[in-house]
Amino acid sequence: MKVIHHGARTGVTGSCHELVDEQCRLLVDCGxxxxxxxxxxxxxEFDIKGIQALLITHAHIDHIGRIPWLLAAGYNGPIYASEATAHLVPIMLDDGLKIQLGLNKEQRKRFLDIVNTRMRPIPYHCWVQLSQMVGPPVKFRFTPAGxxxxxxxxxxxxxxSKRVVFSGDLGSYGTSLLPDPSVVERADMLVLESTYGGKRHEGVDTRQQALKAIIxxxxxxGGAILIPAFSIGRxxxxxxxxxNIIAHSQPNGPWQEIPIILDSPLAAKVxxxxxxxxxxxSAEAKERLDAFRHPMAFESCVRIETHDHHEALVERLRISGEPAVVIASSGMCTGGRIVNYLKALLPNNNTDVILAGYQAEGTxxxxxxxxxxxxxxxxxxxxVKAQVHALSGYSAHADSQDLIRFVTEFESEPKVIRLVHGSPDAQKALAEKLRIIGANIDIQLGCES
Ligand SMILES: [Zn+2]
Known part of the structure; x- marks a missing residue:
């Protein structure tokens, strides 16, 4: 049994791993x-003959974006994903096909129809058997990663009967919308992400208060508050x-008045x-529903659909200077509708920009x-006359402490951990920490494999 990495071996993108055992070959992600x-x-660029199934960990494009190339290469097997991921994959791929490949609506529909016929949504925690020509079946299941x-x-x-576990991307512990990553029983090999293997996220617990204070x-x-944000997750x-801030704010106060504008058709679909x-x-999020609240479709939340409405709103905010919170993609201001807001409103000194995510060099x-x-x-x-604020605590990724916690929560210690989905420095930093907590674990670096 071996695991080969066709991406995310020395960096954080292009996730695509292949599990090969005597009876079968499986792919996990194709980003x-x-x-x-x-x-x-x-x-x-690898031989796809004999690949029995593609398993998808989640709908980020660096985990699914090479599916068109996989199908073009002749892969005609099933695509397994959790129920929600199965719904999100066509939405995210549609956007990718439009922006990256410039396909028109008809071309995209034809392609997505094929993806949908291959897609097999699987409920969390249910074991699925892949029958083999010879020998006992290979089984797999999905559990929530947060x-x-x-x-x-x-x-x-x-x-x-060897257990191979792929962490996919793991969420932070203790965030309020989604539950923590699941506890895993055992692993002969754990293929573990290491995006923030050497870093801690500050302010996950206090991010809501920090957001409230800035706004x-x-x-x-007065003036607009612009929040560039990725369409999925953040x-x-x-x-x-x-x-939640509005629900706990004073009646007739400014929080009750200010419109919260979601100006991203993709983010609205997600x-x-x-x-x-x-x-x-999470349980906390469900409690809010039980209290008859609508955490994602509250009264003051306005969704902007058409491009005409978007342009009219940008112009209105520019001329009037009226207060509004605008959430629009892209998260690093490299494209999407946020660009028009920035162009029009950065020269106003009553504009505020809240950067809540990682901003890559050069963006x-x-x-x-x-x-x-x-x-x-x-x-x-x-x-730029606007006030620019950095807000930490909104990463969708586990930090080094979360990754260690994920490993220590295994019911029995993993035998081998292969680190992937991180820079060589992040992999090395996490390996050092893991060696302290698990002296008997064979820790391998994907970047050296
Ligand atoms: Zn991800």
Whole structure:
């Protein structure tokens, strides 16, 4: 039995792992390379003959974006995913096909119809058997990973009864919308993400108060509060916290008045899936539903659908300077509708920009974070008079302490841990920590495999 990595071996994107045992070959994830690794070819350069199934951990594009290339290479087997992931994959792929490949609506529909016929939604915790020509069956199941809606840890039991566990991307412990990552029984090999293997996230517990404080400070001078956010995960976490602030704010106070604008058709579609799959929310989130609250569709939350409405709203906020909270993608200000807001509103000194996520080097978000007094937006130089705030605590990823906790919560200690989905430095930092807590665990670095 061996695990081969066709991506996310030395970096955080392009996740695609292959489990090979004597009886079968399985793929876990098939994502595109992004950011610094973008130059890597999306072509499937390994032999796909004999691959029996593709298992998807979650619907982020760096875990699913190479599915079109996999199908083009001739893969005609099933695609297994948790129920919510099975709904999110076509939504996220549709966006990717439009933006990355420029396919028109008809072309995208034809392709997504094929994906949907291959998709096998599997309820969490249910073991699925893949029958073999010879020997006992291979089994697998998905359990919640707490990263984004539908995200899963995949446990596979090979025909020799070896347990191989893929963590997928893991969420932080103690966030309020989704439950913590599941406890795993055992693993002969654990393939573990290490995105933040060397880092701690500050302020997960206090992020809601920090968000409230920044927004309340900006109530004093009016103007728009712009929050660039990824369409899946962070947008829903922000809406969830904002609803909670409003629910606990004074009647007739500014929180009751201010419109919360979600200006991203993709984020709106994803938010609908979060609402449809409320049964996967945390106990705390479900309590809010029991109290007849609507954490993602509250009264003051306005969704902007058409591009005409979007343009009209940008212009209205620019001219009137009226207060509004706007959540729009992309999270690093590299595209999407947030760009038009920034172009129009950065020169106003009563605008506030809240950067709640990681801003990669070279992006507009990083330039704003660095405090540049003028920035290039859409090939146009724009003065930055707006206040820019960095807000930590909204990462959808486990930090080093969470990753260690995930491993120590195993009912019996994993025998081998293979670190993937992290820079070589992050893998090394996490390996050092894991060696302290598990002297008997064979810790392998994907970047050295
Ligand atoms: Zn992810």
């Amino acid at each position: 595109v390379f992004q950011g610094k690794e973008k130059s890597a070819s999306p072509d499937i 990263h984004i809606l539908g995200s899963s840890i995949v446990e596979i039991e090979t025909s020799q 309340e400070r900006s109530f004093e001078n 947008t829903q976490e922000l809406l969830f916290d904002i609803e 938010t609908e899936q979060y609402q449809q799959f409320k049964r996967f929310w 507009l978000g990083a330039q704003l974070l660095a405090g540049n007094s003028n920035v290039k937006v859409d090939n146009k130089m724009v003065d």
